[in-house]
Amino acid sequence: MESSELERFEAVVLPHLDAAYTLARYLTRNDHDAQDIVQDASLRALRYFGSFRGTAVGEGRAWLLTIVRNTAYTWRQRHRGDTLTTEFDEERHSDTVADEHPEAVAEAQSERAALRRAIDELPPEFREVIVLRELEGLSYKEISDVAGVPVGTVMSRLSRARRRLEEALCADPEDR
């Protein structure tokens, strides 16, 4: 590979590592596996980089996320059993809430924890459309490319995922 090609790869792919890692974290619910998947996916991306013709920033992101998603699904098949039962760290990302109003903090944290739990309990096909839409802001067309399903399926999965989240959040106070 020419060094200019490597530079182009680094310019197109490396800016999207946060998005790649976030998707991998939600798919695996595990830091260690997510790191391995992103690393593996980046190398695959490098190997197939010759076939990537995109120029816009969003194209690079959707392309990398597609590879991350496929790597994660292959990974899950290979390691079926371990990755799905790995526990998810409940408190780690609750620390950004301001601490001046303890009640507000507790409420925000419990809302956040409830959301997290609800997301984690979704099937991965639902979880990924939520992450791609709500966190990454991908269009239905881009999500359809990443997940390899028609736009109509994206639309119905998103809707069903949201309904499940709403139900889970409404039911949640009685659980606690």
Next chain:
Amino acid sequence: MTHPAFEAQLDAYLDDELAAPDRAELEAHLRACPACSRLERRRRALSVALREQLARFPAPQTLRARVRAGARAEASRTALRRVPYWEALAVAASLAVVAFGSWRLALRGAAGEAITNQVLASHVRSLMPGHLTDVLSSDQHTVKPWFNGKLDFSPPVYDFAGGGFPLVGGRLEYVDGRAVAALAYSRRQHVINVFLWPAEPGRTQGPRAGTRQGYHLLHWVTPVYTYWVASDLGLAELRDFVALLQRGDSAAAATVR
């Protein structure tokens, strides 16, 4: 409009993915139907909550470094394929002279076994997220001085990026009852750990290879340093790496004399 179909349409509407005629029809329905406009408010609230509350996970620095190192290594590996045939042959011949003995010969006795286990444990621990490096740099002139004041020797640090084994960084480890230098190199997605500390005089020995828990361990002793190398990389490539290290050391020794 049936309820589930309406719900999906509403979601597409809120995502700004609905075509204009459908949008007009849906907006008219929302104005007329309190139940559906309650649903709309719940969906908007959910979307806000998701965007505000759902954690984003920034890629850890070690992951960035691993990805970058892996990409460099992969790029130089594919570039290597283009070297002329006779040149590749000459390189292969020069590597073949590095002889490897068997594992048992190298590690007689409980002391050797204990060090093997310590090296293996350090290697495995280093692969857990965030443990690979204390000083993260692919620049040997950053990594080497980092050890000043932390060790009673200044370990040789090489940059083998040209040979397809870029330096990732260094850290301190504790092996055989002393602080030792650990250097991390990478090859594609594989991490190679090099552990070294000053050798006892007169113990020089050539490289020996063995496998523990799926990791390859190599060990040799130069007149100056005791070396251990641990990795899940294939043995053939690890031997290439060891040959690079040995050549680096003998070049360094030659300039001192």
